[in-house]
Amino acid sequence: MTGHxxxxxxxxxxxxxxxxxxGTVAAHLAECADCRRLLAELGAVRQRxxxxxxxxxxxxxxPTIRHAIRAAPRQRGWGRGRHRRWIVAGAVTAAAVAFLxxxxxxxxxxxxPPNAPATSSAxxxxxxxxxELRPHLGAEVTAPVAEALTLINxxxxxxxxxxxxxPGNPLLQALxxxxxxxxxxxxxxxxxxxxxxxxx
Amino acid sequence: MRHSNISATRGISRGAPDDLSxxxxxxxxxxxxxxxxxxxxxAAFERLYRRHFPRVSRSAAWLMADAxxxxxxxxxxxxxxxxxxxxxxxxxxxxxxxxxxxxxxLRHRRRRGHRREREAPGAPADRSSGGGLAxxxxxxxxxxxxxxxxxxxxxxxxxxxxxxxxxxxxHLGIAPETSRSQLHRARMLLRRHLCEDAPR
Numbered sequence: 001m002t003g004h005x006x007x008x009x010x011x012x013x014x015x016x017x018x019x020x021x022x023g024t025v026a027a028h029l030a031e032c033a034d035c036r037r038l039l040a041e042l043g044a045v046r047q048r049x050x051x052x053x054x055x056x057x058x059x060x061x062x063p064t065i066r067h068a069i070r071a072a073p074r075q076r077g078w079g080r081g082r083h084r085r086w087i088v089a090g091a092v093t094a095a096a097v098a099f100l101x102x103x104x105x106x107x108x109x110x111x112x113p114p115n116a117p118a119t120s121s122a123x124x125x126x127x128x129x130x131x132e133l134r135p136h137l138g139a140e141v142t143a144p145v146a147e148a149l150t151l152i153n154x155x156x157x158x159x160x161x162x163x164x165x166x167p168g169n170p171l172l173q174a175l176x177x178x179x180x181x182x183x184x185x186x187x188x189x190x191x192x193x194x195x196x197x198x199x200x
Numbered sequence: 201m202r203h204s205n206i207s208a209t210r211g212i213s214r215g216a217p218d219d220l221s222x223x224x225x226x227x228x229x230x231x232x233x234x235x236x237x238x239x240x241x242x243a244a245f246e247r248l249y250r251r252h253f254p255r256v257s258r259s260a261a262w263l264m265a266d267a268x269x270x271x272x273x274x275x276x277x278x279x280x281x282x283x284x285x286x287x288x289x290x291x292x293x294x295x296x297x298x299x300x301x302x303x304x305x306l307r308h309r310r311r312r313g314h315r316r317e318r319e320a321p322g323a324p325a326d327r328s329s330g331g332g333l334a335x336x337x338x339x340x341x342x343x344x345x346x347x348x349x350x351x352x353x354x355x356x357x358x359x360x361x362x363x364x365x366x367x368x369x370x371h372l373g374i375a376p377e378t379s380r381s382q383l384h385r386a387r388m389l390l391r392r393h394l395c396e397d398a399p400r
Contacts, residue, residue, distance in 0.1 A: 010384035016365075041391045048340060048394055049359035054254035055337045061274045062249060066242065068274065069281040164282060 004032065009039050013046065123156060126183050133190060141193045148186050155179045234293050238284050245284075249277055252294060255360075256301045262344060262356045263305050264312070272308050276301045298361045306371050343393035347386050354379050355386035 005025045011017045012025045029035055130149060134142060159176045166172060230251065236244035256276055260269045280300055287296055344352060344360075353372060357363040358379070363371075365379040372379070 007381070007384060010387055011380060016380065038391075041395045042387050045387045045390045045394060046359065048390075049355070052340060052360060053337055054258045055341060057254055057257040059270055060253075061270050061277075062246065062253075065249065065274050065277045065281075066246070068278045069242070069245070161282060164279065 004028070004035050006035070006038065009035065009042055013039065013042055122180060123183070126180070126187060129187055130190075133187065137190060137193065141190060145186055145190045149183065152179050152183050152186070156183075230293060231289075234284070234287065234289070237281075238287065245281060248280075248293070248297075252297050253277070255294075256297070258341065259298075259301065259356055259361060260305050262352055264309055268308060268312070272305055275308075276304045279304055295362055299363075302357065302361060302363065302371070340394070343390055346393075347389055350374075351382045351386035351389065354382040355390070358383050359386075 005012075005028055008017060008021065008025050012022060012029075015022075017025065029039065130145075134146075137145070156176065156179050159172055159179060163169070163172050163176070230248065233241075233244040233247050237248055253273065257269060257273050260272045260276075264272065276297075280297055283300065287293065344355065347355060350372075354368055357368045357371070358365065365376045365383075368374075368379045369376040374382075
């Protein structure tokens, strides 16, 4: 055999050569002590990597991580079917909002801007609007609106958690925007109830 | 005390070197900690963090500039905490965590652009050791850190984190054959560091 199959020894070691090439290399190894030695050294590197125990890193970010996980929403164990369940969850939320608040469609309202980020400040702004609006509403309006907003907020937090796992998913983005739009609808209708209250 | 062979320490796809201790008792303890952490036990999660943080931190340092490592490591473990309820236990926890970490690290690299990723990481500031095995670990880590960028990336992913060439190719935007050749290049270079009498 002419030449040493040096470049193929790692693939030989990993078992990634096709049978013919593997046979050729094996035949060479049977005759070539230098290549057997090189193969053993490459194997030693491989074993060294497998046995590697990292040295202690210079810094320990655990306090920051602990602080963050105490505030972090956790993803549910939905596995592969989670996106499908989001469709159901979104539909249920929308229907519940419609039923609980005004008994009519909630999708007629204009959508929030399509470029709204996954963790939009728009949501926080809507919450702030609700806090401002709430003291001026009667109990007959406040209770169903609060319940509807709770449902929407649960959906928003879970959609946001799913986005962490799959940030580029357009379905999740659409559901997020839909939930925000639902929230806008609820608040607008609540505001509409506010006007006669003030006039009355 | 059980010491796993190389193939037994390979995890998810080709098998990640998740068995960091090689000790069966620790594997059982880790499984218990995973279950506890899945149910929100912060102390159990901290134990998991303590066990896996050095590997994640060092891998991140090898795959990106040191300046970003702490931020990335924090994001990895916050993400692991959020996703932990979805971990079904079909693969070893360490292999699953390695994969989550790799996705976070590579996403940071993409976000940052591809120029800095080619820079060789500097050696950690504090490389003092207690001698013996610690010195061996430091010598190995220094040798890995001194590899050319692409060879280092492939070696860290394949040999230290158990990622297949096909997947490495996708992550790095290279051909699988290139990944295989870079692994061979890395092992040949490391062999010169680790085998005193290897040809230079």
